[in-house]
Amino acid sequence: MSVHEMKLSINGKVYEEVVESRLLLSDFLRENCGLTGTHVGCEHGVCGACTVIVNGAAVRSCLIFAVQVDHHEITTVEGLSENGQLSPLQQNFKQCHGLQCGFCTPGILLSTKDYLDKTPNPSMDDVKEMLSGHLCRCTGYDGILKAIEKTVNEKRDNQVLERS
Numbered sequence: 001m002s003v004h005e006m007k008l009s010i011n012g013k014v015y016e017e018v019v020e021s022r023l024l025l026s027d028f029l030r031e032n033c034g035l036t037g038t039h040v041g042c043e044h045g046v047c048g049a050c051t052v053i054v055n056g057a058a059v060r061s062c063l064i065f066a067v068q069v070d071h072h073e074i075t076t077v078e079g080l081s082e083n084g085q086l087s088p089l090q091q092n093f094k095q096c097h098g099l100q101c102g103f104c105t106p107g108i109l110l111s112t113k114d115y116l117d118k119t120p121n122p123s124m125d126d127v128k129e130m131l132s133g134h135l136c137r138c139t140g141y142d143g144i145l146k147a148i149e150k151t152v153n154e155k156r157d158n159q160v161l162e163r164s
């Protein structure tokens, strides 16, 4: 059995772990770190539920090994809130009924955060394209789209206010 020492930052906290070469990042996060907000659905890169942010890019954690993120910075859904407060995106998912069972939600939140950080003023067609890599079996996507649209509009309004 081949093992590796690794050190990385997850949600701003440093973790030092010894892991097997074959351990997936999704299993590492859930089992070694106790960060069970990262959900595992298909385990084949299809559903998007396991998405996390690695060094500023949304990544499907079921498709990479834990050792590949040695010395990297990871954000999971547990890292989205600040000081115990849901992020604006999370609050809008709650207000707009953007989730039912919540299985797909962490992955969608992280892909959306990554996308909006890089694309501050997208069209809803662009948002739909971004979401096309995520499967939700519950919502029909309406609430999800409303939540993202509300977040985009709020960000735009805040930018206008800051400039005025």
Ligand code: FES
Pocket (backbone or CB within 6 Å): 039, 040, 041, 042, 043, 044, 045, 046, 047, 048, 049, 050, 051, 060, 061, 062, 063
């Ligand atoms: S569990 Fe990783 S994409 Fe479905």
Ligand code: FES
Pocket (backbone or CB within 6 Å): 098, 099, 100, 101, 102, 103, 104, 105, 135, 136, 137, 138, 139
């Ligand atoms: S809210 Fe249930 S799978 Fe999306």
